[in-house]
Every structure is written in C-alpha cells, then in structure tokens.
Amino acid sequence: MVKKIALVGFILSALMTGGFQISSADSPKMFELVAKVEGNAKIWSPASLTVPKGQTVKLTLKNTTDAEHGFSIDELKIKELIPAGGSKEITMIADSNGPLRYYCHLHKAHVGGQMMIQ
Numbered sequence: 001m002v003k004k005i006a007l008v009g010f011i012l013s014a015l016m017t018g019g020f021q022i023s024s025a026d027s028p029k030m031f032e033l034v035a036k037v038e039g040n041a042k043i044w045s046p047a048s049l050t051v052p053k054g055q056t057v058k059l060t061l062k063n064t065t066d067a068e069h070g071f072s073i074d075e076l077k078i079k080e081l082i083p084a085g086g087s088k089e090i091t092m093i094a095d096s097n098g099p100l101r102y103y104c105h106l107h108k109a110h111v112g113g114q115m116m117i118q
C-alpha cells in the first residue's frame with residue numbers, strides 16, 4: 001500500500017511538472033519568415049520572433065519577391081540564400097542569449113529583424 005501511494009505521488013508530480021510531455025519537448029517548434037516587398041522596402045517579416053532557448057527550432061524561409069535574398073544570423077553561423085519565389089527550411093538551436101539579429105547579407109537596405117530567445 002505504501003508503494004502504491006508513492007507511485008501515485010510520483011505520477012501526479014510528473015504530470016504537474018510536465019514530466020510526461022516527452023514528445024512535445026522533442027518535436028521542433030516551427031516558425032515562418034517571409035522576405036517580401038512592402039512599399040518601397042524589402043523586409044523580412046515578422047520583424048521580431050521569439051524562440052525557445054535550447055530547443056530545436058525549424059525555420060521556413062520564404063521569398064515572395066522576384067529577386068534572390070539572403071538570410072543570416074551571425075551568432076548561429078547561419079547564412080542562407082533563398083531563390084526568388086522559393087523557400088528553404090533550416091533547423092537551429094538557439095542556445096545563446098538573444099536578441100539575435102537576422103538580416104539579408106545580400107542587400108544592405110533589406111530590413112531584417114531580431115530573434116528573442118526565451
């Protein structure tokens with residue numbers, strides 16, 4: 001009987017602390033970033049993104065313009081080229097502290113954004 005109570009207590013505490021959420025902790029968080037033209041400016045949208053610290057994150061980089069664009073995050077050594085009208089998926093782990101700047105390394109005027117890490 002004492003063993004049973006201890007087991008129930010263990011399960012309860014595991015449930016309360018989220019100890020059983022193994023599958024959701026393992027599956028990557030998905031985010032989408034889009035290179036687009038807004039008015040006269042080329043931007044990466046959204047301009048700010050919050051990703052979980054230390055977790056695998058999948059970024060889908062979409063380019064809706066008619067020119068090639070770059071996507072870089074220096075701190076994570078990410079430097080990608082996304083063809084006109086194309087997209088690219090990258091997987092990353094943000095294990096440093098943010099914010100990290102993301103930007104297009106091809107065009108200085110192309111407005112990037114910042115990745116917050118939480």
Ligand SMILES: [Cu+2]
Nearest residue numbers: 069104107110
């Ligand atoms: Cu660009």
